[in-house]
Amino acid sequence: MNYTSIDADLVKTMRPAGRAYYIVLACLAAIAGWGAYAWSYQIRHGLGVAGITWPVGWGIYITTFVFWVGIAHSGTLISAVLFLFRVRWRSSIYRSAEAVTILALMTAGLFPLIHLGRPWVAYWLTPYPQMGGLSPNFRSPLVWDVFAVSTYLIVSLLFFFTGMVPDLAIVRDRSRGWREKVYGFLAQGWQGTNRQWRHYAAAYVFLAGLATPLVISVHSIVSWDFAMSIVPGWHTTIFPPYFVAGAIHSGLAMVLTIVIPMRRLFGLDSYITHEHLANMAKLMIVTGMLLGYSYGVEYFVAWYSGNIYERSVFFYRAFGDYAWALWLLVACNVGSPLLFFFSRVRHSTPWLVALCLLVNVGMFFERFVIIVTSLARDYDPFTWHQYAPRWPELSILAGSFAWFFLLFLIFAKVLPVVSMWEVKESQ
């Protein structure tokens, strides 16, 4: 492998796509379109067409929001945190991981809007200047959310773009016509001079340092949406670390779910090796066990507090209407990553994909269980009521997955999916 072949191999992914690509793209667009229709239907007729109700005012929409924000975590972890720790295996994966971060945030960001009663006035959550002097309530965790998620998106975009500049220059040099102009603009006049590299390296470390605390803060703040309330099952101090661990867990799973088929399709086996994948799997053992510990502590505290409301909610989670979801998530999130202790499992792509899909499912239900069971059983027994999603929620959920993969497919064809300069650097 020399520098030229690396360039050739990796730019190959950007060659014009075949028919299969467009068919998949069209299918995804159709599903995403159906989700958009469901949302428009919901706006036209009122939020009541969805299954969310009283007292479960948050359901699939907020679950999906937290799910996608969680997915967004692995990107920054892999690109920034592992960069600072000089972990070399990250170089072939991090571009895709960062793309997952940004695209997941672009998906997640839709859900607070979708779940609003009046989405057309969503901008009231931002502190824009207006004559009435009205301001958002900075005591509300939802306003913190707006800032946390938008900050994360902006920093992630900057980091993503900065990391890509040398690669974009390579693409520019290999393109002709309007493509050359576009990539030339994006490459920002990159010549690969010594001076440019010196500044570039400093800026990259700086951005990595800026992005690293966000890995912790974003999901901590998302968890405060719940922890700052007084709802039993939500109001607990363990939520920030617990949510961050869960987010990284789900993010790693999603990156693996995407990278494994991608490396196959683009023939990147020699760049994204089994060793890289196995390292990610090892990380998932850690996050999975962290989650298992958090689940245990939640139950212990509920019992140890002697608080009847807490106890009742946790009893309900384990044995009530949604008990199947709880046991499913424990098995998926804590049980399945334990199989990664076996080297054979870690090094087998079918096993990796299967277990990562399970973790994705488990992480979705984790948020579902936290949100729904707590609201379904809070203080006043006369208000206890169950929740079941209806077609608009399920359509929008499916649409969100389609939207995410649609964006990723486009990304894979228009931007280099593996960082060429870092692969070269790590050679």
Add this chain to the structure above:
Amino acid sequence: MTTKRRDFLKILGIGGAAGLTGCSTTAPDALVPYVTPPEEMVRGHALWFRSTCRECPAGCGIEARVREGRVHKVEGNPEHPVNGGGLCARGQAAVQGLYNPDRLRSPLVREGGKLKPVSWDEALKRVQAGLAGKPVTVITGSVTGAIEELAGMIGRRLQFEPIDYATLREANRICFGIPSLPVLRFAEVKTILVFGTDVIETFVSPVGYARGIAEARRNGARMIYVGSRLSLTGARADEWIPVQPGAEGLVIERLEKELPAGPSIAVTGGTASCDQDGLFTAIAVNRLNAASGALNRSVRFDRTSALGKLASRAQLQEASEAVVVAGANPAYWMPDLFRKTPFLVALASFPDETTEMAHVILPVHTPLESWGDYEPWTGIHCLQQPAMRPVFDTRDLGDVLLLLANHKPETSFREFLRSRWREPEDFTTALQRGGYWRDVPEVRAALKSDVNVAPSLERKPYVLQTYPSLAHFDGRGANRPWLQELPDPITQAVWDSWVELNPQDADVHGIATGDRVRVRTRHGEVETAAYVYPGIEPGAVAMPLGQGHTAFGRYATGVGVNAARLIGENWSGEPVEISLVRKAHGLVIIPGHDLQEGRGIVRTSPAEPRPEISLYPPHTHTPHRWAMAIDLDACNGCSACITACYAENNVPVTGKEQVGRGRHMSWIRLERFFGPGSAVTKPLQIDYAPMMCQHCDKAPCEPVCPVFASVHSAEGLNAQIYNRCVGTRYCANNCPYKQRRFNWFPGEFPAPLDWQLNPDVTVRSVGVMEKCTFCVQRIVAAKDRARIEGRPLADGDAVPACAQSCPTGAIVFGDLNNPASRVSKACENPRRYTVLEELNTRPAVRYLRRERRT
């Protein structure tokens, strides 16, 4: 202060009487804002017209609030001897009768089986031709005075009320020689014995009786309920003695021996008096009252009920060639009654089972548009006046009867009514008060010595008990969406009918709540949803009446089943077979759990008071600190407050499906809990607490709102800014009392129901949160009134709709900053507690715990 308000009302009353003289019966061509308003009308100011509620025969006094010529709300007349200011849910819903979108809008004539709209002249010509020279029967509801006289001028008059208390009247005739119903004075007694009667729900004069019972409770009375079904009255009692259906009379002897010293009263009626042993029970109760000294003291015959004049079913069935039905719906009860009638004229406001059979239908005013008089009790002469111009091209019932009677001297019913006014006070003054209450000579009833009826002691394996529904009474309230959406306080079911079964009996048939069940008697069979609970004795099968209309507008037709199809003369005691049709979740019940799980929501035992701890300085409230105290010992679960709130605050009705999904919009939730341990040990106890927004001082909903739509006012109100709300629902999630309601859909008020909307209250748009405001519009109005009159706001000036309507005065509202206010006093009561006190939310709604006296 009150005098001043009274004066104000009097002036309005005079204005109203004068202004309405020119009432015409034609509908306006176009609705345009007043350019030159009538003299007494000031835009933005409410006019109040006193009248009489005709939603049941109780004859409660009402005040209709009119803004810009439209009635928005009906409240109880505080000066009225029957109800004293309270008004039940059905009375509150009278406005939905007035503005019902299914009202008859023009005269209809049946031609070839189909109804054809015709002009009034044409219709009246046909009626006069049809009635000429034939023996005519006029069937009315319970009426007295002018309408009764007019009915007599037209032909043989019969008064039909499905709930006719025939057994009680018969028992009183046998025992005392008085075939009517006595006044029951609960207020002064120490022991109240109820034998299967639904005193609080629908019995004779429920608002007045509920008020009396609450007063007796305040004086320390104990209440015992004997019956086979735990009705709302049973839930109200300190003790429920469950008996086999129809066996109420058999425990009287035992209870008589155990009766504590002090004045007592015994009441029977309802299911206990409607089966084959009803007469035995009623007579035994009369004897008990005579023996205990209650007769002539708390059971008094000096005023007797207008219901003494009701016709029997046999009288109704005597065929007549021409029948005029005026303001009654006998065909709902006896579908075959008019099958052979050659000429049937229906004077009705709504299409119903009787108009379905009528040859000519003449649309008449609803009571809120009509003149009239009614004497529910001897000497309580109530007057009825129109509160607004007619909504549709309808005519006053009295005017139509005048025409049919060919009575010339007076041209209008109003003049006729006035000419028949014989009371010593002048008509206009009486009209302003709501009527004239005349003193009556004392009548001392004496028990006849030779009274003896033996019980049949015949017991059947399963017997049916039907009872008039709290919301729909005998069915006449079924077309009011507020009443359909009002959860039945016992079952919490809405928009349906059901059959109540004991868990033992249900197990035998493999039936669970919500399953479709076939109920069959020798009279017929129906298929409905089951409700399984331990508040009914094994062997008893209970069904509410009033649903299952075949023609009663969009809100009633096809909703539930008509239990009247299953019964004959006796409403209770009919042998019945039940069988499972299929497993289902057919019954829409307000979501909720039956047990409190030790959380002390509705307390019957003292609560440990907790110190108020906070790191932050307390809020200061100036100049007022609004608060509410709800006495759970006075609250009986009648749900009047819920309907009052719908009327005052433009709360939308969502319909059966959405209620089942938890989208019930009511701002007040009547929490119903089965008492501690009563699911396993007998007998069942039920406790109620009306719960609305608690207006917490440290409200969990406030900090979480991202846009400051939920804010604390300087006067302690937790305000919701509808037009700022973006609809995150975070506040609702964080409300431990779950009192916030989200507009899942745009509220629907099909015309002309939208005329009822209170102009002082915003109609909320889709996607925003709403909740109880403590009727802030009424607080503001009270402040304005005080300011205009140049005086400080007095206690009792600001009254939310729920507190105003409460028949028992259980809800007290006022200013905590005023130590002399009633609410401040109530908050010092040792029974005081707040719900979920440990959360330190510091609610402004304080509850006074219920007492179960032994």
